[in-house]
Amino acid sequence: MKSVQDFSPNAFRAAYEQRGWTQADVAKAIGVTVGTVGRWVRGKGAPSPRLFSALAQELGVPRSRMLLPLSPDADLAVLRTRAGLRQEDVAERLGVQASDISEMELGTGRVRDEWGVTLSDLYDASLDQLAKAAEVTEGRWRAEFEAKRR
Structure with missing residues (x-):
């Protein structure tokens, strides 16, 4: 955990x-x-x-x-844990499976447009902070993927 x-x-x-x-x-x-x-x-x-x-x-x-101030390189998992939530909690609020949240946080799944406002509220983060965290998450996944390909 x-x-x-x-x-x-x-x-x-x-x-x-x-x-x-x-x-x-x-x-x-x-x-x-x-x-x-x-x-x-x-x-x-x-x-x-x-x-x-x-x-x-x-x-x-x-x-x-x-909490410490939010780091500019905070990813989606950081936003969730700062909010005191488990993946299961977020999935329940969104009406999806916990695996959807796991994939989103790994960077292999995306933040669906219809989730934005709910995630922003749950995470007590602005939509801009949420978008930035999604970019960081995806960027980390891409970097790891590229490293494995070499």
Whole structure:
């Protein structure tokens, strides 16, 4: 399972400390070990999209507060995980199979025009950011494909 790539350990720590919580409090609230929370704080990992959503909810902060600024080379998977969503969640909202979302994120499938507004809303990203992420995703696939052909 993909973790939230733009997770900010420092912002996460600030969010739970502002509430007066310890790492143990966070762990108990979302059902993980204190060691897991400690790894996130040290930048040795990041929560899954599901746990990231749970963190935001339990801490009462917007997800964006615990994220680094969006990188210009963010791909579609980054937008999804920043939103705290799994591929299955997105597929359900679009009324498609999770494999359609997987292919879209691998660059072997495309973002269908009719998905644009829904994905923009789900990912809390502008249509321009969504289009740029789709270009990055496809560009990475093309580069990998070309590398394999050589």
